[in-house]
Amino acid sequence: AQSVTQLGSHVSVSEGALVLLRCNYSSSVPPYLFWYVQYPNQGLQLLLKYTTGATLVKGINGFEAEFKKSETSFHLTKPSAHMSDAAEYFCAVRGNSGYALNFGKGTSLLVTP
Protein backbone atom coordinates (compact mmCIF):
# COMPACT_ATOMS: atom_id res chain seq x y z
CA ALA A 1 0.00 0.00 0.00
CA GLN A 2 1.11 3.53 -0.67
CA SER A 3 1.95 5.76 2.30
CA VAL A 4 3.98 8.82 3.22
CA THR A 5 5.91 9.82 6.31
CA GLN A 6 6.54 13.44 7.16
CA LEU A 7 9.57 13.93 9.36
CA GLY A 8 9.04 16.60 11.97
CA SER A 9 5.60 17.64 13.12
CA HIS A 10 6.84 21.19 13.74
CA VAL A 11 9.47 23.18 11.86
CA SER A 12 10.53 26.70 12.79
CA VAL A 13 12.53 28.98 10.48
CA SER A 14 13.44 32.63 10.47
CA GLU A 15 11.97 34.95 7.88
CA GLY A 16 14.24 34.84 4.84
CA ALA A 17 15.70 31.45 5.68
CA LEU A 18 15.46 28.27 3.67
CA VAL A 19 12.36 26.16 4.20
CA LEU A 20 12.80 22.38 4.04
CA LEU A 21 9.90 20.07 4.82
CA ARG A 22 10.62 16.37 4.54
CA CYS A 23 8.46 13.66 3.05
CA ASN A 24 9.34 10.04 2.38
CA TYR A 25 7.04 7.69 0.57
CA SER A 26 6.42 3.99 0.36
CA SER A 27 4.89 2.67 -2.81
CA SER A 28 4.75 -0.60 -4.67
CA VAL A 29 4.05 1.20 -7.93
CA PRO A 30 5.37 4.43 -9.45
CA PRO A 31 4.01 7.05 -7.06
CA TYR A 32 1.98 10.13 -7.73
CA LEU A 33 2.89 12.64 -5.02
CA PHE A 34 1.32 15.85 -3.82
CA TRP A 35 2.00 18.66 -1.40
CA TYR A 36 -0.91 20.60 0.07
CA VAL A 37 -0.98 23.59 2.41
CA GLN A 38 -3.64 24.39 4.97
CA TYR A 39 -3.94 27.86 6.45
CA PRO A 40 -5.85 28.31 9.72
CA ASN A 41 -9.58 27.76 9.38
CA GLN A 42 -9.28 26.89 5.71
CA GLY A 43 -9.30 23.80 3.55
CA LEU A 44 -6.31 22.30 1.77
CA GLN A 45 -4.76 24.02 -1.21
CA LEU A 46 -2.56 22.23 -3.72
CA LEU A 47 1.02 23.51 -3.79
CA LEU A 48 2.41 21.11 -6.40
CA LYS A 49 2.28 17.56 -7.64
CA TYR A 50 4.55 15.00 -9.26
CA THR A 51 3.17 12.52 -11.73
CA THR A 52 5.77 11.69 -14.36
CA GLY A 53 8.54 13.46 -16.21
CA ALA A 54 10.74 16.15 -14.69
CA THR A 55 11.70 15.28 -11.14
CA LEU A 56 11.97 18.91 -9.99
CA VAL A 57 8.47 20.25 -9.67
CA LYS A 58 7.70 23.93 -9.21
CA GLY A 59 4.56 25.01 -7.43
CA ILE A 60 2.82 28.11 -6.23
CA ASN A 61 4.17 30.73 -3.83
CA GLY A 62 7.80 29.92 -4.69
CA PHE A 63 7.73 26.34 -3.44
CA GLU A 64 9.31 23.41 -5.24
CA ALA A 65 9.90 19.73 -4.58
CA GLU A 66 12.23 17.15 -6.00
CA PHE A 67 11.26 13.54 -6.57
CA LYS A 68 14.17 11.27 -5.69
CA LYS A 69 13.40 7.65 -6.42
CA SER A 70 16.65 6.36 -4.96
CA GLU A 71 15.85 8.02 -1.64
CA THR A 72 12.07 7.52 -1.86
CA SER A 73 11.73 11.19 -0.98
CA PHE A 74 9.72 14.19 -2.11
CA HIS A 75 10.94 17.04 0.08
CA LEU A 76 9.41 20.50 -0.19
CA THR A 77 11.65 23.56 -0.28
CA LYS A 78 11.47 27.32 -0.58
CA PRO A 79 14.61 29.47 -0.73
CA SER A 80 13.35 32.30 1.45
CA ALA A 81 10.55 32.02 3.99
CA HIS A 82 7.88 34.67 4.34
CA MET A 83 5.69 35.25 7.36
CA SER A 84 2.71 34.32 5.22
CA ASP A 85 4.11 30.80 4.74
CA ALA A 86 3.19 29.86 8.30
CA ALA A 87 0.70 27.03 7.88
CA GLU A 88 0.25 23.26 8.02
CA TYR A 89 1.80 21.33 5.14
CA PHE A 90 0.71 17.88 4.04
CA CYS A 91 2.43 15.40 1.78
CA ALA A 92 0.21 12.84 0.07
CA VAL A 93 0.54 9.87 -2.26
CA ARG A 94 -2.10 8.44 -4.52
CA GLY A 95 -3.64 5.28 -3.09
CA ASN A 96 -4.19 1.91 -4.70
CA SER A 97 -7.77 2.55 -5.70
CA GLY A 98 -7.03 5.51 -7.88
CA TYR A 99 -9.27 7.78 -5.87
CA ALA A 100 -7.84 8.04 -2.38
CA LEU A 101 -5.04 10.31 -1.35
CA ASN A 102 -3.02 8.90 1.53
CA PHE A 103 -1.84 11.85 3.61
CA GLY A 104 0.99 12.25 6.05
CA LYS A 105 0.33 13.64 9.51
CA GLY A 106 1.39 17.11 8.46
CA THR A 107 4.15 19.53 9.39
CA SER A 108 3.36 22.82 11.05
CA LEU A 109 5.66 25.58 9.76
CA LEU A 110 6.36 28.52 12.03
CA VAL A 111 8.11 31.57 10.59
CA THR A 112 9.71 33.93 13.07
CA PRO A 113 10.69 37.56 12.42
Next chain:
Amino acid sequence: ETGVTQTPRHLVMGMTNKKSLKCEQHLGHNAMYWYKQSAKKPLELMFVYSLEERVENNSVPSRFSPECPNSSHLFLHLHTLQPEDSALYLCASSQAQGYTDTQYFGPGTRLTVL
Protein backbone atom coordinates in the same frame (compact mmCIF):
# COMPACT_ATOMS: atom_id res chain seq x y z
CA GLU B 1 -19.50 31.18 -5.57
CA THR B 2 -16.31 29.57 -6.77
CA GLY B 3 -14.45 26.38 -5.98
CA VAL B 4 -15.80 24.09 -3.29
CA THR B 5 -18.12 25.45 -0.62
CA GLN B 6 -19.28 23.78 2.58
CA THR B 7 -22.05 24.61 5.00
CA PRO B 8 -22.27 25.03 7.85
CA ARG B 9 -18.74 26.04 8.77
CA HIS B 10 -19.29 25.16 12.42
CA LEU B 11 -21.73 22.70 13.97
CA VAL B 12 -22.35 21.69 17.56
CA MET B 13 -24.66 18.75 18.14
CA GLY B 14 -25.70 16.37 20.82
CA MET B 15 -25.32 12.63 20.51
CA THR B 16 -29.02 12.15 19.80
CA ASN B 17 -29.34 14.84 17.15
CA LYS B 18 -29.61 14.40 13.39
CA LYS B 19 -27.84 16.91 11.20
CA SER B 20 -26.47 17.16 7.67
CA LEU B 21 -23.34 18.66 6.17
CA LYS B 22 -23.55 20.10 2.69
CA CYS B 23 -20.88 20.43 0.03
CA GLU B 24 -21.21 22.10 -3.36
CA GLN B 25 -18.60 22.26 -6.08
CA HIS B 26 -18.64 24.88 -8.82
CA LEU B 27 -15.80 23.38 -10.88
CA GLY B 28 -17.68 21.01 -13.17
CA HIS B 29 -15.96 17.98 -11.64
CA ASN B 30 -17.29 14.43 -11.75
CA ALA B 31 -15.95 13.06 -8.45
CA MET B 32 -16.55 14.17 -4.87
CA TYR B 33 -15.02 13.09 -1.57
CA TRP B 34 -15.56 13.29 2.18
CA TYR B 35 -12.49 13.35 4.44
CA LYS B 36 -12.24 13.47 8.23
CA GLN B 37 -9.43 15.49 9.81
CA SER B 38 -8.86 14.78 13.49
CA ALA B 39 -6.19 16.32 15.67
CA LYS B 40 -2.82 14.57 15.46
CA LYS B 41 -4.07 12.06 12.86
CA PRO B 42 -3.69 11.97 9.08
CA LEU B 43 -6.65 12.92 6.95
CA GLU B 44 -8.91 9.92 6.54
CA LEU B 45 -10.87 9.31 3.37
CA MET B 46 -14.47 8.42 4.22
CA PHE B 47 -16.40 8.24 0.97
CA VAL B 48 -15.88 8.77 -2.74
CA TYR B 49 -18.53 9.38 -5.37
CA SER B 50 -17.75 9.21 -9.05
CA LEU B 51 -20.46 10.15 -11.53
CA GLU B 52 -22.87 10.18 -8.58
CA GLU B 53 -22.15 6.56 -7.66
CA ARG B 54 -20.41 5.63 -4.45
CA VAL B 55 -17.12 3.98 -5.34
CA GLU B 56 -15.41 3.88 -1.98
CA ASN B 57 -16.60 3.49 1.58
CA ASN B 58 -13.66 3.12 3.90
CA SER B 59 -15.18 1.22 6.81
CA VAL B 60 -17.08 4.23 8.02
CA PRO B 61 -19.65 3.64 10.79
CA SER B 62 -23.26 3.64 9.66
CA ARG B 63 -23.99 6.72 11.75
CA PHE B 64 -22.43 8.59 8.80
CA SER B 65 -24.57 8.40 5.68
CA PRO B 66 -23.48 10.11 2.44
CA GLU B 67 -25.72 11.26 -0.36
CA CYS B 68 -24.81 12.55 -3.80
CA PRO B 69 -27.95 13.71 -5.64
CA ASN B 70 -26.02 15.16 -8.58
CA SER B 71 -22.45 15.83 -9.63
CA SER B 72 -22.35 19.22 -7.92
CA HIS B 73 -23.72 18.37 -4.49
CA LEU B 74 -22.64 16.04 -1.73
CA PHE B 75 -24.19 15.59 1.69
CA LEU B 76 -23.11 13.84 4.85
CA HIS B 77 -26.02 12.91 7.08
CA LEU B 78 -25.16 12.48 10.73
CA HIS B 79 -27.10 10.68 13.46
CA THR B 80 -26.35 9.38 16.95
CA LEU B 81 -22.75 10.50 16.78
CA GLN B 82 -20.12 9.98 19.45
CA PRO B 83 -17.79 12.56 21.00
CA GLU B 84 -14.86 10.98 19.15
CA ASP B 85 -16.55 11.99 15.90
CA SER B 86 -15.70 15.61 16.66
CA ALA B 87 -13.38 16.71 13.86
CA LEU B 88 -13.02 18.86 10.78
CA TYR B 89 -14.93 17.33 7.87
CA LEU B 90 -13.54 18.26 4.50
CA CYS B 91 -15.19 17.89 1.15
CA ALA B 92 -13.18 17.71 -2.06
CA SER B 93 -13.85 17.34 -5.76
CA SER B 94 -11.84 16.39 -8.81
CA GLN B 95 -12.16 15.65 -12.48
CA ALA B 96 -11.39 11.96 -12.27
CA GLN B 97 -8.85 11.02 -14.93
CA GLY B 98 -6.87 8.14 -13.57
CA TYR B 99 -4.27 8.70 -10.92
CA THR B 100 -3.14 12.24 -11.65
CA ASP B 101 -6.18 14.40 -11.10
CA THR B 102 -6.03 17.10 -8.46
CA GLN B 103 -8.47 17.18 -5.59
CA TYR B 104 -9.78 20.61 -4.65
CA PHE B 105 -10.87 21.04 -1.06
CA GLY B 106 -13.52 23.10 0.61
CA PRO B 107 -12.92 25.01 3.86
CA GLY B 108 -14.44 22.27 6.00
CA THR B 109 -17.10 21.97 8.67
CA ARG B 110 -15.85 21.99 12.25
CA LEU B 111 -18.06 19.49 14.08
CA THR B 112 -18.28 19.24 17.84
CA VAL B 113 -20.29 16.40 19.38
CA LEU B 114 -21.29 16.92 22.99
